[in-house]
Amino acid sequence: MTSDTQTHYESAAEALPIGTPRHHVVIFGVLLAFLIVAPLVLYPVFLMKVLCFALFASALNLLLGFGGLLSFGHAAFFGSASYVSAHAAKVWGLTPELAILAGTAAAAVLGLVIGALAIRRQGIYFAMVTLAFAQMVFFFALQAPFTGGEDGIQAVPRGHLFGLLNLASDMTLYFVVVAIVFGGLLAIYRIIHSPFGQVLKAIRDNEPRAVSLGYKVNRYKLAVFVMSATLAGLAGATKALVFQLASLTDVYWTMSGEVVLMTLIGGMGTIFGPLVGATVIVAMQNYFAGLGAWVTILQGIIFVVSVLLFREGIVGVVARWIKKPL
Amino acid sequence: MFELLGIPPQALFGQLLLGLINGSFYALLSLGLAVIFGLLNIINFSHGAQYMMGAFVAWMLMTYAGINYWWALLLVPIIVGASGVVIERLMISRLYHLDHLYGLLLTFGLALIIQGLFRNRFGVSGLPYAIPAELTGAQNLGFMFLPNYRGWVVVASVVVCFGTWFAIERTRLGACLRAATENPTLVGAFGINVPRMITLTYGFGVGLAAFAGVLAAPIYSVNPNMGADLIIVVFAVVVIGGMGSILGAIVTGFGLGIVEGLTKVFYPEGSAVVIFVIMALVLLVKPAGLFGRTA
Structure with missing residues (x-):
């Protein structure tokens, strides 16, 4: 039994920060090319769902994989952003870009409040605190007058981007979502490989040491928490426009669990893991939707198997094979 | 008829009693979590699911085997506790050398599986689940x-909580x-089988959850989701109390139940979130929790 606070996630992505590795550029390029061609073959709404969750999981991974902080309440940011942007688009009649911005800003503020409280505890307590606050947000969403209770906010208008581009067409919206999510992913990549990201990894690997080196650890933790919450909010706000719906599902703890699962099976602390994880889980939910409650059981089984036998995640294993950080 | 702050006394005492009953469950569940955390250093996320299992196993014993409530109270913790022992041996014991968060993730997955299976079935x-014949009816306290039955729930959980406290602190x-x-290696060197102790401790903690489930069965309806939301509130209770002390878990559990009951009287809208608000305040003022020690 270990009692040390030095956490070691079995990640394979410990890149030395000398420029951008060429294979990362290639992967991002291939990914973008694939995303441009994909809607010709695959259903765009499905792809948009995958993209939103890929961004959501990547946001969580920024906190979990690189900051070493397990938030079990990220649905709070995803869901509240989705509510705020849906409300902004439907009731206030804002254009989609402003609605998304409003939702994202709401998530950032919420992230600042919850983060400031949660980082006062560490490890397992941190997970419990975030989960409890997320449940509080859930109860708020259940009772607040503007969220529509059990019905949620339905029939959210997609509107015209910048007042010009009609997003009612799935194809048009798809490319907007690609731009948002791809931008989000690049931002996360940039954060991870910045000096800030290096300090973050130092805190994750050995917090007392980072403290003794003179870093204000709590400020770094809070900063990464707010960034992660903001990006999760961006994903949630975009999702609200795609499905024209904000509902209690988005803020419930099962959503927090799902996004942790995506990160876990894709590979914690890898750059591309959450994308793979989100694709696997969303595809599974889509194709096995007819199985009803079995989907939950299947998710539980994947959780257990991943933790027991497969902690590196899919991308982590591939990274080990090709001996390159992914 | 006198009134207290504009609230009729029946309503006030009624809610206080409800609060005390909720508090009994918070105390039993957070006690189990604290016992497990103390030795295994993991948070048992499946605690809520195991509480639900307790209620269901009692129902199944009654329906399929005709075993009454009193025997269920004894048998169910043993049965569910045994399932906990199996889980600890097969799965959780493989994670002790890893970060404690993996234990949380594993038990979360287990909770999904257990809840999903019961929901399917x-x-x-x-x-x-009927109240046992001996405990139907009510007392007029003036x-x-x-x-x-509600009185019995409070008495039973107080007895079990303090029994557990006594067993851990005084024997x-x-x-x-x-x-x-404190030091598993040293205790092992004295010839005590620490791994077996860990296994049995997990089984005992799970048994406590199952016991709470049996107590809850006649009050709340027995359904697969009964533990899911409850466990999150219990997590908040645990954060407020701090898991360092057994007595702390018990006192915080009962105390917060009562506070929640009072909130239902004076500000009903806030009753669902009052415990989370208290958690936020405690984090601001005393981050280690009311009874916790700073690590």
């Missing part, structure tokens, strides 16, 4: 009616347990 509508076995919490 029994659906989401609740199943009735200022309110006290249903016998030789408890001394070994506490020693193993």
